[in-house]
Amino acid sequence: MLVTLLIACATLVLATAAPTDVPAGRVVGGADAVDAQFPHQVSLRYKGSHTCGGSIISRNYILTAAHCVTAEDGETGELVVTPANQLSIRAGSLDRLSNGVVINVADVIVHENYGSFLNDLALLLLESPLIYSDRIAPIQIASTDTPAGADVVISGWGRLKTNGDLPRQLQWNVLSALSNLRCQTSTLMFSSSLICLGHERNNGACNGDSGGPAVYNNEIVGIAGFVMGGCGSNLPDGYAKVFYHRDWIIKNAKL
Incomplete structure (x- = not known):
C-alpha cells in the first residue's frame, strides 16, 4: 500500500474553524475559505x-x-x-x-x-x-478524544488533485473521524497516536497539506501527515492525534 507524506515543494496545509455550511467542493479541488474563518x-x-x-x-x-x-x-x-x-x-x-x-x-x-x-x-x-x-x-488543543463518526473540518493550500495545481486561496472541507480500531486496521499502524479521517473518493488532503490542522468542536484534533493510495483515494488520511500528544x-x- 502506497503511503505518501503530504509535504510539497510549494504548497500547504489543512486547518479549520467551525463553518456554517458544508462546502460542495473538496480540499482536493475545494471550496474557498472566507475572511477570518480560519484565524489559527x-x-x-x-x-x-x-x-x-x-x-x-x-x-x-x-x-x-x-x-x-x-x-x-x-x-x-x-x-x-x-x-x-x-x-x-x-x-x-x-x-x-x-x-x-x-x-x-x-x-x-x-x-x-x-x-x-x-x-x-x-x-x-x-x-x-x-x-x-x-x-x-x-486554537485550543484537543481536550478529549474525537468520537468516531464526528465531522472534522480540514483546510489548506494543498494540491487540488494528485500532481495538480496549487490554489492561491485557502480551501476547506468536512471529513469523518474513524474509530481507533478502523484507523489501525486501515493503516496497518497499530498505534493510538493516529487519528484517521475518512472521505468519499476525490475528497481529502493532498501534497502540501502537511502540518495543517483538522478541527472538531473548535479544537485542533489532528495534524496532517499522510495519504494512502494517492490523493482522494477511497482510503482514509492519516493525522497525528493531538489529544494523544x-x-x-x-x-x-x-x-
Whole structure:
C-alpha cells in the first residue's frame, strides 16, 4: 500500500474553524475559505517559499508536522532538523503568496519519538510574538478524544488533485473521524497516536497539506501527515492525534 507524506515543494496545509455550511467542493479541488474563518491557520515557509501548514496555539508557538521540518541525511540516514533561520510563517491571510504578517522562526522542537509516520509533530518558536486580531488567533488543543463518526473540518493550500495545481486561496472541507480500531486496521499502524479521517473518493488532503490542522468542536484534533493510495483515494488520511500528544504539546509549548 502506497503511503505518501503530504509535504510539497510549494504548497500547504489543512486547518479549520467551525463553518456554517458544508462546502460542495473538496480540499482536493475545494471550496474557498472566507475572511477570518480560519484565524489559527498559518503558512510554513522554507527559504521564503510556502511548504506546509501549521496552527497558532499561542502568541509564540506554531504546531505543525515533524516531517515538514526534518530531512534524512543521505549519507548517514540520520534525521536532520531544518535550521530555524531558514523557516518563517505567514499568518492572517487566506492568500498563500501575500498579505498578513511574516515572522521568522527562532527554534524548532521535533517530537523525540518521530519516525515511521508516527509522532509526526513539531513546535515552532517564533522570533516575535503574534498580535491577535480577527484574522490571527490561537486554537485550543484537543481536550478529549474525537468520537468516531464526528465531522472534522480540514483546510489548506494543498494540491487540488494528485500532481495538480496549487490554489492561491485557502480551501476547506468536512471529513469523518474513524474509530481507533478502523484507523489501525486501515493503516496497518497499530498505534493510538493516529487519528484517521475518512472521505468519499476525490475528497481529502493532498501534497502540501502537511502540518495543517483538522478541527472538531473548535479544537485542533489532528495534524496532517499522510495519504494512502494517492490523493482522494477511497482510503482514509492519516493525522497525528493531538489529544494523544496533549501533554507533550503543553510541556514543550509552555501552555
